[in-house]
Amino acid sequence: MIFVTVGTQLPFPRLIRAMDAFAETTAEPVHAQVGGDDSAAEHLVARDxxxxxEFDELFRSARLVVAHAGIGTILSxxxxxxxxIVMPRRHALQEHRNDHQMATVAxxxxxxxxxxxxxxxxxxRLLSDHALCPASSQPGPSKAALIDGLSRFIRQRERSAVLRGDLTDASRYPAPPPERPSS
Incomplete structure (x- = not known):
């Protein structure tokens, strides 16, 4: 099953029309939360x-999720x-009040x-790719790089303080707690 969500703030007719057209071509069920879109979807199961x-249940049951670029959906x-698959709303098409969704997907x-x-x-094109990799809650390389950079910065500051005599015992400062595994 494919689950489509446009969030709770605004309808997204361009996405729903495209997914309705796709639903006509596949035997896989397509369920959509359409957010007040009053256009008639003929080939997918649409709910305002x-x-x-129910959102959590549809998300868990879905093989694939298609959505606007809302942070809640991305985190889910x-x-x-x-x-x-994320399709951002565009300000130029009057789909949102600004282009923050374009910035998010960038x-x-x-x-x-x-x-x-x-x-x-x-x-x-993406819908026809049945080998799309799943999103993961594991930290990406940018988080590891940030932690490494901050650790080096702190160690350098501590060494400089010791050399200046400002800090004679860097061990007075507790080490950061170990990172907990994500669930």
């Missing part, structure tokens, strides 16, 4: 709004380990499991 519990894909272009559909042709 759904409860948080990572939490449930689902491949996510920052996610190299995140494994988050697949970007800049336009509907990208969406159809």
């Amino acid at each position: 709004m759904i409860s948080p519990e 894909a990572k939490r449930y380990g689902k491949p996510l 920052a996610l272009t190299h995140v494994p499991g988050i697949h970007i559909a800049w336009q509907t042709s990208d969406l159809f």
Whole structure:
């Protein structure tokens, strides 16, 4: 099953029309939370709004999730380990009040499991790829690089303080707690 969500703030007719067209070509069920979109979807199961519990159930049951570029949906894909195709709303098409979703997906272009559909042709290409990798809650290389850089900076500052006589015992400062494994 493919689950489509447009969030709770605004409808996203361009995405729903594209997914309805795709649903006509596949035997796989397509369920969509359409967020007040009043256009008629003929080939997918459309619901205006759904409860948080039903959202979680649809997310868990889905083989693939297709969505707007909402952070909540992105985090859910990572939490449930689902491949996510993200199509950002565009201000120029009057789909949102600004282009923050374009900025969001630009920052996610190299995140494994988050697949970007800049336009509907990208969406159809991605939907035909049955080997999309799932999103993961594991930290990416940028987090490791940030932690490494901060650790080096702190060690350098401590050494400089000891050399200046400002800090005679760096062990007075507790080490940061070990990182807990994500669930």
